[in-house]
Each structure stands twice: as C-alpha cells, then as structure tokens.
Amino acid sequence: MEQVKVLSTWFSPFGRRILIALEEIGVKYEYQEEDLSNKSELLLQMNPVHKKIPVLVHNDQPICESLIILQYIDETWDSKQVSPFDRALARFWADFADKQFFDAGFRIVKSKDEAQEQAKREMLENLQFLEGALKEMSVSGSLPFFGGKDFGFLDIVLAPYVSWFHIFETIGNFKIPFETEYPLLDAWGKRCMERESVKKILPSSDRLLERVFQIRKKFVVD
Ligand code: GS8
Numbered sequence: 001m002e003q004v005k006v007l008s009t010w011f012s013p014f015g016r017r018i019l020i021a022l023e024e025i026g027v028k029y030e031y032q033e034e035d036l037s038n039k040s041e042l043l044l045q046m047n048p049v050h051k052k053i054p055v056l057v058h059n060d061q062p063i064c065e066s067l068i069i070l071q072y073i074d075e076t077w078d079s080k081q082v083s084p085f086d087r088a089l090a091r092f093w094a095d096f097a098d099k100q101f102f103d104a105g106f107r108i109v110k111s112k113d114e115a116q117e118q119a120k121r122e123m124l125e126n127l128q129f130l131e132g133a134l135k136e137m138s139v140s141g142s143l144p145f146f147g148g149k150d151f152g153f154l155d156i157v158l159a160p161y162v163s164w165f166h167i168f169e170t171i172g173n174f175k176i177p178f179e180t181e182y183p184l185l186d187a188w189g190k191r192c193m194e195r196e197s198v199k200k201i202l203p204s205s206d207r208l209l210e211r212v213f214q215i216r217k218k219f220v221v222d
Contacts, residue, residue, distance in 0.1 A: 004029040005057040007043050009036055011211045013102075013160035014066040015054035016201050021073045021156050023197035067094050070153055080150060086137075090146065090154040093133050097158055101126045105164060108172045109212055110219035120172050124181075130158075131182045141184050144191055151195065155188075162189040163202050167212050 004022070006029050008015030022029050034043055034053050046055045046062035056063045056072065063072045071091075074080070082090070104126055107119035137146045137154070146154035169176055178186035192198050216222075 003057070003059050005032060006030070007032045007034055007040070007046065007055040007057070008053045009034050010203055011208055012053060013164060014098075016160040017066055017156050018054045018056060018069050018073070019201045020159060020197045021070055023200060024151065024156070025073070025077050027073075027077055067091070067098065067157065070094075070156060074153060080152065082147075082152070086148075087153075089133075089137065090152065093130070093146070093154055094157040096126075096129065097154075097161070101130070101161070105161070105168050108168045109216050112220050112222065116172060120168075120174055123168060123172075124176070127176065127182050127185065131185050134184045134188060138184065138188075141187070145188065151192075155192065159192045159195075159198050160202060162192055163205055163208060165189070166205050167209055170209060171212065171216060 004027055006015070006018055006022070008018065008031070010033060019029075019031070032040070032042070034040060036053070039051060042057075043053065043055060044051055046057055047053075047064045050064065052064070054064075054066050054069060056069045058072075058076070063069050101123075104119050104122035108116055108123060111119060134146055135141065137148065138144065139148075143149050145151050146158065165176060165178075176182070178189075193202075
C-alpha cells in the first residue's frame with residue numbers, strides 16, 4: 001500500500017498547489033497541518049535544509065520545494081503527454097511566478113508608501129507578462145488553460161495566487177484592471193475557481209485576508 005503524506009499549512013500558496021495536483025489526479029493522501037511557529041519533528045527531519053513546507057512524503061521519501069514536488073507528481077502519477085518545449089515554457093513561467101510575481105506581491109503585503117507603490121507597479125507589469133504568456137499558451141484564448149485544453153502544471157502553480165489578487169488589492173488599496181488590461185487572465189481565474197479541486201483546497205478570501213493582515217503587522221505599523 002503506498003503512503004502519500006503532505007506537510008503544509010492552510011494559507012500557503014506553495015502548499016495548496018500540491019493538494020490541488022493530488023486532487024486533480026485522484027491520488028489519496030494524508031494531510032498534516034503545520035504550525036510554522038512550532039514545526040513538527042517530522043517536518044524538521046524531512047526538510048532539514050530549508051525547514052519549510054510543503055513537503056511530500058512518498059513511501060518515507062521526502063520531496064521538497066513545491067515546483068519540484070509538482071514535477072515529481074507528474075512523473076509518478078500523471079501520464080499527460082507534454083512536449084519538451086511546452087514543458088520548458090511552463091517551467092519558465094512557474095519560475096517567474098515564484099520569483100518575480102510572488103516577490104512583488106509579498107512586498108505589497110509587507111511595505112507601505114513608496115516601496116509599496118513600486119511593488120504595485122511591478123505587480124501590474126508582471127500580470128502583463130502573464131497575460132502575454134497565457135495568450136501564447138492558450139492560442140489567443142481559444143483554449144481554456146495555460147496547459148492548453150488541460151488544466152496543467154502551470155495552471156496548478158498559479159491557481160492559488162488567484163485568491164491572493166483580492167488580498168493584494170485590499171492591502172495595497174488599489175484595483176487591478178483585470179477586465180480591461182488582463183481579460184484572458186480574468187477569464188482563466190474564474191475558470192480555475194470553478195474547478196472542484198480548487199474549490200475544495202483554497203481557503204476563503206476572508207480567512208486568508210485576516211491571516212495576511214497578521215503577517216503584515218510583523219513588518220509594518222500602519
Ligand atoms: C517556498 C516555500 C515557503 O516559502 C516552495 O516550496 O516552493 N520555494 C518554496 N514556505 C513557507 C510558508 S509559505 O510562505 C515556510 O514554510 N516558511 C517557514 C519558515 O520560513 O520558517
């Protein structure tokens with residue numbers, strides 16, 4: 001009997017994507033919620049280098065770093081045929097999302113004044129890049145997802161960020177012009193939110209917002 005266990009925390013976009021991937025392909029797993037201020041022995045033992053969630057433990061073998069875990073899940077349980085070029089393109093944008101996109105988003109959360117304004121400008125520019133990538137990968141919106149007709153690797157990477165858009169707007173006190181500037185991303189985000197896996201795994205935006213305000217308090221006094 002194979003054992004699949006996920007160590008994560010409910011608000012982490014990195015952790016949520018692992019659960020969405022497992023739900024999508026119907027792999028049964030055990031879930032362990034981690035308190036990041038009091039990490040379990042198992043987490044410290046399974047990810048001694050970074051001591052971060054998410055970790056996937058498959059038959060006692062730990063796999064760390066969410067993008068690497070998603071690739072492992074694809075290689076282990078998913079048989080979708082993706083060309084080397086399309087795979088490289090999806091990995092490029094996943095890397096962009098976690099470095100440049102998340103970085104600007106997190107700076108909106110943890111800064112104010114000019115630093116926050118700068119992060120907001122970068123966020124809008126990053127969304128423009130993602131809109132362009134989606135245009136290319138969905139053949140100008142004729143296919144529903146970054147994965148083309150399938151909800152694929154990059155869709156899973158980005159889906160948890162959809163629930164953060166509203167958080168960035170609320171904390172940054174601005175409106176992201178989705179309908180006019182990023183129409184493909186807008187439609188894609190709505191499509192993601194309708195998927196059973198995503199509805200099941202992502203937290204409500206109220207609960208998330210409350211948590212992110214707590215995180216913000218550690219960095220700035222408003
Ligand atoms: C990021 C994971 C991460 O930041 C990945 O898996 O993709 N590149 C990694 N995990 C955070 C929680 S989410 O903000 C974490 O575990 N932090 C604990 C700590 O830093 O002590």
